Amino acid sequence: MAAMGSVDESDVGILCYISNLPGFRGILKQRYADFIVNEVDLDGNVIHLTSLEAPPELFQVVDEREIKLSDELSRNYESEIESFRVLAGDSNAELLKDLIDKITSRSEDSISPIVLSPSSDKAHRPAVHNYFKEKLKFLVTDTVDGPDASTKCIRVRVNAGGQSKDNSSRKRKERGDKSFDSRGTTSWPDNVTVFKQSARRLAALNEKLFGIKLGDFCYVKEGLLLGQLLGNRFTVVLRDVIADSEDSIGAAANALGKFGFINYFGLQVTWCW
Template structure:
């Protein structure tokens, strides 16, 4: 059932510190009016300063296989006339990596978007005739209407002896996306950390686009917190065993997304590993009785602070508030949660609205998957599982990346916090400290307090492990829920009620 966008009073935001009449303005009239920069634990504001990949260090365990290199120069030249210069260069680099002895470590490549089906067929035939050690298939392009040809090593080709087939079966229950693990240099950190700059896209949508272009699973990525969709944001992201040069090459094909400031690190990012966020906000269409009221309100904000509510962005930017899905998860209502994720919503693009309505009326999983864009990570993950396991709603929910799945529960946690904060202010006001309040003094040591007060989430890296066993899945979700219930009981001791200068 379609629902209207949540309003402040519906998520527990109902009190003010000041009795001033205040003023009104339009927030996020343009997405560029809301700029968010992540602040890491060292207090450094994350900025995108360079799009260049660093010079790769030589591999300590590399071997020289030049004696076995086969030249495909003539085939590459023919391919150039069929596909163009950029795809020909991409293919040549791909084959060179394979010739260098790194079959297990070479990830698939995705060629440029191609809307001509007959041309794509000619491309497939060219590979069958000239590169028998490679196979091709079709994946969605950067937008819902485009298609791209993906090229990968043929694991069933006689020279490979099917050596990758066993690995493919084992990937589901391993952390991250472990392709290429055997040939990763020992002297290079296993995680590539980079700065993600995005415009008018949420974090999961942006990483979905990048993952599709890299042909890696969502669990390969780590980040400290999700950032607003209707905004310009910059944050840190880690990805498992990917080369900086490969990500840097995506910049020319990405829209509203930029990647840069690459470095290799030993550990991936987890939810909560940040000090906070810095916001630069532009208010438009200001309406006030006088300029004096605006100045008085700003002065009161500086002197008295504000009630530390979770804002509307915590409850999703769509017409379905995410805390309702979180409540269904906490109650074990698996089918209800799936229905709310898939049901039609107000205000979405016509293509997405059409796909949701089609599924609601037909329950055709395969047909709906063909219509849904790749960046709808949760919806596609649920439908992919229902395609193979009809009616298994618990399994379908478990297929959603854990970082996204837990956002639903965190949203409900935030909903309860807002209501508790309002009750506290209504009953005791904001002038005095009462028994049970958490008081943070700036002159005190900030070591441990900063972690509990400043983090968006508790640190959580366990989401990169998946399992296909339903008992384990059920146990894990219930374990998540039990953990959240405990956190709900101590929530008032982990987030300050008031923010003061």
């Protein structure tokens, strides 16, 4: 391995400029606003943030979900509890019955989750999770540590769409409980691309965020994927420009617009093997 102490561009195959213009010097990215990148969508539109408000339609989606939840809680669940008794045993069925009774009676503003009996059977736990997804969609589940290293417990709680998240989160923090994993819920609108977050909640973050804003929420048919854009548009400011004349700056700018440029960041090789 030998150091390359006096390497220049010609040593690595860079032999000429893209044009024969004299060029000029300047300072790039002196301020954060000197280098702005906007995405260009597949239709060629340059994307700009224009609105920070959540559209009324998304408020309606959340409200309709809450109305549906209210309808679900008005019916009787004796048959579901008995089928759960066959799946998970008497003690767990009684825990579930007490939880549903509290929910349907609406006797409490905040209802604590239940934790089912510990289990070391990895095959049985998915069956329990799926039971709630199929039979009791107003409840969601996650898995927590059991009393010893070889066991896990399934925790059951009310779907967050049906009660105040702020109150339940604060009370969990006061009790020292682990946060919930909300991925188990299937009660979620199909037209929000951010994973299980409403536009109303995202828009509320703008009051707390520093140096970043969220907006232009809209309905789409499919989630976003990497590469779903035509390209990027750069707005670049050069400061303290030194040139022979304004004409040379204008000529360089015209050549840039006509011929483009090589995406070159300078020599970055300092060693060779």
